[in-house]
Amino acid sequence: MVIESRAMRPVARLLTLCALGAACVTPPVSLRQGPRTYTAEAYEEVMGRWTRAGRGFTLTGFLDDQLMATATYESWDFRWAYVVRYAADFHLTTEERSRLLRTSLDASQREHEFYVTIAMPNRRWADLAAPTSAWRVVMVNDRNLAVLPTAIERVRQPGVIERTYFPYTTVWRQVFRLRFPTHSAEHGPDPAAVVDEHTRHFSLRFTGPVGQLDLRWDLTAS
Numbered sequence: 001m002v003i004e005s006r007a008m009r010p011v012a013r014l015l016t017l018c019a020l021g022a023a024c025v026t027p028p029v030s031l032r033q034g035p036r037t038y039t040a041e042a043y044e045e046v047m048g049r050w051t052r053a054g055r056g057f058t059l060t061g062f063l064d065d066q067l068m069a070t071a072t073y074e075s076w077d078f079r080w081a082y083v084v085r086y087a088a089d090f091h092l093t094t095e096e097r098s099r100l101l102r103t104s105l106d107a108s109q110r111e112h113e114f115y116v117t118i119a120m121p122n123r124r125w126a127d128l129a130a131p132t133s134a135w136r137v138v139m140v141n142d143r144n145l146a147v148l149p150t151a152i153e154r155v156r157q158p159g160v161i162e163r164t165y166f167p168y169t170t171v172w173r174q175v176f177r178l179r180f181p182t183h184s185a186e187h188g189p190d191p192a193a194v195v196d197e198h199t200r201h202f203s204l205r206f207t208g209p210v211g212q213l214d215l216r217w218d219l220t221a222s
Contacts, residue, residue, distance in 0.1 A: 029218070043081045050075055053070040071115065137149060137207075140205050141203075181194070
């Protein structure tokens with residue numbers, strides 16, 4: 001259990017702060033691309049930087065309706081740190097690590113991806129991939145431009161990979177990978193970027209008949 005306790009530190013602090021009050025203030029992050037000099041030991045800090053957590057009672061106010069959600073945005077920065085840690089753990093060759101890094105960074109340019117865990121006392125309501133879900137999930141920016149996921153993949157049996165690299169994964173939570181388009185044609189014939197150099201923040205929004213919860217990433221100017 002040593003790995004879990006060490007890995008959980010950044011996220012545990014985040015969950016504690018969010019549980020203490022309605023507002024959960026997190027530091028802004030940068031979407032700047034380019035090479036990183038991360039070591040494997042830096043992963044936990046980077047993962048915590050890109051992870052948001054929220055819990056709240058829904059409109060009915062009953063405990064049975066409470067939603068708890070934690071999500072990591074798989075940004076360029078996060079992906080670089082993840083590959084470095086993964087390559088170190090599995091002793092990948094330099095060529096294997098470079099190929100994995102290139103594939104992961106290329107994916108970050110095609111879509112916005114989140115690793116998400118959620119929990120509700122009523123598990124059927126918490127299944128984002130099922131028609132019985134109580135929640136509709138969108139990615140929305142500060143200009144109120146929202147996009148629906150292109151894919152909601154449920155991880156039915158999280159294994160050692162999920163529990164090690166996303167240590168807030170537990171048996172009490174359902175796990176999903178959500179992918180969103182980088183552009184939306186909602187406001188005209190020219191697709192608008194969901195996140196660009198003018199975006200000040202974006203959120204993963206859970207909304208439905210029983211309430212709403214936003215997980216928000218504030219962005220720096222650089």
